[in-house]
Every structure is written in structure tokens, then in C-alpha cells.
Amino acid sequence: MGARSVTIVSPHLDDAVLSCWHLLAGPGTVEVANVFTGSPQPGPPAWWDVFTGATDSVTRMQERLDEDRTALSIAGRRAHNLGFLDEQYEPENRSVEAIAERLAEVIPRDAVVVAPAAITVLGEDHRDVSDAALMLRASGHEVHVYADYPHALRQGWPSWVNGSADGATADILWADRLAELGVDRTSAEVAELDERERGRKLQAVSAYRTQIDGLAAAFGHVAGFPAFPHEVTWRLARP
Numbered sequence: 001m002g003a004r005s006v007t008i009v010s011p012h013l014d015d016a017v018l019s020c021w022h023l024l025a026g027p028g029t030v031e032v033a034n035v036f037t038g039s040p041q042p043g044p045p046a047w048w049d050v051f052t053g054a055t056d057s058v059t060r061m062q063e064r065l066d067e068d069r070t071a072l073s074i075a076g077r078r079a080h081n082l083g084f085l086d087e088q089y090e091p092e093n094r095s096v097e098a099i100a101e102r103l104a105e106v107i108p109r110d111a112v113v114v115a116p117a118a119i120t121v122l123g124e125d126h127r128d129v130s131d132a133a134l135m136l137r138a139s140g141h142e143v144h145v146y147a148d149y150p151h152a153l154r155q156g157w158p159s160w161v162n163g164s165a166d167g168a169t170a171d172i173l174w175a176d177r178l179a180e181l182g183v184d185r186t187s188a189e190v191a192e193l194d195e196r197e198r199g200r201k202l203q204a205v206s207a208y209r210t211q212i213d214g215l216a217a218a219f220g221h222v223a224g225f226p227a228f229p230h231e232v233t234w235r236l237a238r239p
């Protein structure tokens with residue numbers, strides 16, 4: 001992406017590190033925009049927070065913000081936290097348009113936007129952010145999308161990313177979503193982290209201490225978990 005500044009759009013606190021370490025660790029000005037960083041009203045904790053052992057969702061969000069600062073500092077990066085409510089907190093008036101508007105406020109006019117592709121994700125969070133990035137593209141930004149880990153690896157690695165022998169199902173699932181975005185495997189940019197960067201990525205991912213056990217329970221069987229060594233992005237064509 002050359003010398004231009006880059007903003008990685010991260011639905012949750014951890015997505016940029018899990019999927020775009022090669023950019024965070026790379027040269028140039030790289031910022032992160034975390035979308036779902038809002039605290040819910042006090043009350044019983046929400047489902048993912050319960051799954052990850054929290055007893056209070058307000059406290060948990062504060063812990064996650066602290067973890068993210070630590071993780072990004074390993075790459076010398078910082079984030080804008082947009083404060084939208086995560087799906088688990090059942091937001092009432094969230095919209096793709098509102099997310100796109102806030103992103104436009106924090107992303108420099110000439111920055112390259114790198115956003116989730118929303119490959120085989122469940123729920124709406126990643127998909128809403130991906131759709132918001134398409135709105136930024138329509139308003140003139142250069143937009144790239146990334147394979148969002150660990151969700152995109154729900155059926156394992158596509159064979160073409162890392163030579164996986166059993167990637168046929170993942171190949172099809174990725175191709176379906178990529179077709180919606182107007183890209184395919186031939187236009188993918190695959191970054192393979194070297195040993196040093198794998199180690200630093202592992203250190204950064206491990207900083208998300210409240211999340212790592214929950215992620216392991218859901219995705220620990222995937223090869224390379226949690227510092228997935230191959231990261232994939234696509235540049236989207238202008239509309």
C-alpha cells in the first residue's frame with residue numbers, strides 16, 4: 001500500500017491484530033478504528049461476556065479497551081474507539097450509515113481503508129462494518145478488505161492460502177463472499193509472517209487476555225491459532 005496512510009477498521013477490539021498484523025507491523029502511518037467499543041447500560045452481562053467469564057459487561061469493556069492498548073503498543077500503533085454497541089448488547093438505533101459517518105470523521109481523507117471482508121461470519125457486527133466500508137468506497141476512499149480471522153477459518157484454511165489439503169469447503173465459502181465483493185483468489189494479496197513477526201503477533205494476540213480462552217474454545221482447532229501466520233487482503237475496484 002506504499003507510503004500512504006492506512007486505517008484498519010476493526011469491528012471488535014482484537015480483529016485488526018488477529019487479521020492484519022502484517023500491516024500493523026509494517027512501515028508508514030497505520031491507525032486502527034475500533035467500531036464496537038461502547039459500554040452497555042449496567043445490568044446482567046451479555047452472552048459473549050458470560051462465555052468469556054465476565055460478571056459485569058461494563059467492567060469487561062474497560063478491560064478489553066486496556067488490553068487493546070497493550071496489544072497495539074507492541075506494534076507502536078493506536079486506535080480510535082468509535083463507541084458503537086456490539087451486537088451482544090442489543091443496540092437499538094445502530095445503522096450502517098451511522099458507522100460509515102463516524103468512520104469518515106476519523107479516517108484521513110487520503111487514507112487507504114482496510115476493512116473486514118465478512119467471510120463466513122455469524123451475526124451482524126462484521127457485516128455491518130464491511131458494508132460501511134463500501135459506503136466509504138462510494139465516497140472516494142481506496143478500500144481493501146481482509147479475511148477476518150478467526151471467523152473466516154470456521155471451515156479451516158482455503159487450500160490456495162497455505163496449501164491446506166482439506167480446504168475445499170473453505171474455498172467455496174470464501175469464493176461466495178468474495179464474488180459479492182467483486183474479487184477472487186487471483187486478486188488476493190497473501191502476506192506470510194516470518195518467525196519474528198509470528199512471535200510478536202502471538203504476544204499481541206495474547207494481550208487480549210479476557211478473550212483468548214473464548215476464542216480457543218471456538219477456534220482453537222484451526223491450524224496456526226491464534227497467531228494465524230497467513231493474512232489475506234484484496235483491493236476492491238472503485239465503484
Ligand SMILES: [Zn+2]
Pocket residue numbers: 011012015126
Ligand atoms: Zn470481531
